[in-house]
Amino acid sequence: MDDWTFRAEQVTKVFGELRANDGITLQVxxxxxYGLLGPNGAGKTTLVxxxxxxxxPSSGSLTLGTYDLVEDPDAARQLCSYLPQAQMxxxxxxxxxxxxLTGMIRGGDPVTxxxxxxxxxxxxxxxxxxxxxxxxxxxxxxxxxxxxxVTVWPGRVVILDEPTNxxxxxxxxxxxxxxxxxxxGGASVFLVTHNVLEAEKSVDRLAIINDGRLIAEGTxxxxxSEDRGRMRLQLMMVPGHATPEMPAFxxxxxxVGNNVMAAISEADSAHAIGWAQELMRLDExxxxxxxxxxxxxxYIRMTGHVSEDMGGEVQA
Numbered sequence: 001m002d003d004w005t006f007r008a009e010q011v012t013k014v015f016g017e018l019r020a021n022d023g024i025t026l027q028v029x030x031x032x033x034y035g036l037l038g039p040n041g042a043g044k045t046t047l048v049x050x051x052x053x054x055x056x057p058s059s060g061s062l063t064l065g066t067y068d069l070v071e072d073p074d075a076a077r078q079l080c081s082y083l084p085q086a087q088m089x090x091x092x093x094x095x096x097x098x099x100x101l102t103g104m105i106r107g108g109d110p111v112t113x114x115x116x117x118x119x120x121x122x123x124x125x126x127x128x129x130x131x132x133x134x135x136x137x138x139x140x141x142x143x144x145x146x147x148x149x150v151t152v153w154p155g156r157v158v159i160l161d162e163p164t165n166x167x168x169x170x171x172x173x174x175x176x177x178x179x180x181x182x183x184x185g186g187a188s189v190f191l192v193t194h195n196v197l198e199a200e201k202s203v204d205r206l207a208i209i210n211d212g213r214l215i216a217e218g219t220x221x222x223x224x225s226e227d228r229g230r231m232r233l234q235l236m237m238v239p240g241h242a243t244p245e246m247p248a249f250x251x252x253x254x255x256v257g258n259n260v261m262a263a264i265s266e267a268d269s270a271h272a273i274g275w276a277q278e279l280m281r282l283d284e285x286x287x288x289x290x291x292x293x294x295x296x297x298x299y300i301r302m303t304g305h306v307s308e309d310m311g312g313e314v315q316a
Contacts, residue, residue, distance in 0.1 A: 004030045004065045004156045006051075006188050011060035013046050020046040022212040023060070028188040030156070033179060035199040035206030036192045039303055043212040044192050045085075048159055051190075052080050064156060081106070081155040085162045085192075088146035090134035095141075096121060098134070099148045108153035120148040124174050139166035147175060151182060158182055159190040164198065176202050200295035210303045220295050227263075227293040227301070233272045234289045235260040241284045247275055254300060263297060 006028045013021040021043045028034040038044050049055040051062055053073025062069040062076075069076040090098050096117055103113035121127050124144045129137055137145065143166050151158060160179065164172045179202065183189050193199050199206060200220045208216040208223075216223055230251070237243070237258045244260075246253055249268040254261050264272045269290060276288035 004186075004188065006157050007061070007063045008047070008051075009061045009063075011047065011050060011057050011062060013043075013050060013055065014058040019212050021050070021057070024209070024212075024214045026207055026214060026217060028157070028190065030186050030188055031183050032204045033183045033189040033191060033202060035203035036190055036209065037194070037196060037199060037206055037299065038209035039194070042209045042303075044209055045161070046212075047209070048082070048161065048190070048192060051076065051157070051159065052082050053077050079155045080157040080159060081150045082159045083146055083150040083161060083163055085165065087139065087142050088149060090137075090142060090145060090149075093134050094131050095126065095134070095137075095145045095148070096130045099145065099152050102149040103153035106153045106155070113153055116152050117148070120152055120178070123178060124148060125171055140168055140171065143167050144171060144175065147178070151178065154182060154185075154187050157188045157190065159192065161192040162194065163191070164193075164195065172198075196296045196299045197294065208299060208302055216298075216302055223298050224293060224295060227297055229266050230293050230297070231264050231266050231269055231272070232291050232293050232297055233262045233264055233276060234291070235262070235276055235279065236286045236288065238284055238286055244279060244284060247271070252301070261297075263293065263301075 008026050011024045036044050053076035067075045099117040100114050251263040279285035
């Protein structure tokens with residue numbers, strides 16, 4: 001079969017009076033890395049559980065090529081690989097053993113799987129823990145082993161729920177390289193994440209889900225199109241100082257710890273810099289930075305939330 005496109009059509013999942021998913025429609029083509037962004041409780045995990053056959057939609061359809069994943073949940077589990085947000089139960093295994101074992105359980109040729117297992121251990125730079133029992137591994141290394149287990153013999157759809165949790169910055173870069181390779185190898189990759197800034201660099205397209213509904217979809221650049229002409233002013237406040245009163249040219253702002261981020265029009269940049277310098281003169285701010293808007297700013301505007309990796313609340 002040539003067309004392995006994944007399609008969700010008007011997927012709705014109702015629990016009592018709660019509409020966890022409300023008419024979600026999207027598609028992911030082979031070779032795409034597709035981000036699924038949204039705050040806690042937005043409905044991302046509910047959608048994923050329906051894709052892999054653990055939940056049945058109240059209405060709507062989920063298909064992968066010619067396969068109906070709702071009517072054939074066994075096919076869903078065979079064709080989809082899933083890395084949950086929770087750690088894999090690997091305490092009683094060594095990494096090289098459990099990666100190879102998982103690949104063979106998924107139907108991989110033993111020789112090829114063992115070779116691929118060693119390649120992934122090297123690519124993720126976890127060779128020094130190759131023969132260490134899982135119970136002695138750190139959370140970050142367990143996360144990398146779990147990723148290798150899921151992708152050593154990947155399905156047509158690979159779903160990764162917060163794959164970089166607990167992973168150190170250097171190996172996180174290596175992990176993103178492997179995620180990109182999955183797409184280049186022809187898999188449809190679902191990246192479920194709260195980390196908007198990382199997603200912006202790594203996905204081909206993405207959807208933002210909030211309150212069970214898909215509220216935006218497109219490439220990172222297209223989603224930022226409405227914010228063209230705007231800038232982000234970041235103020236590093238002196239610890240203990242309250243958020244200053246916002247001038248009229250600030251569209252909206254957020255505070256995370258001692259950092260205040262304000263959205264302004266590009267035409268107001270000079271006024272914003274002058275205001276920031278005055279706050280520094282008054283010893284209310286320590287420094288400031290002015291930069292182009294990011295996908296984080298779009299996410300804040302559309303959902304009213306700051307991504308989980310930043311924390312904080314939006315203030316109008």
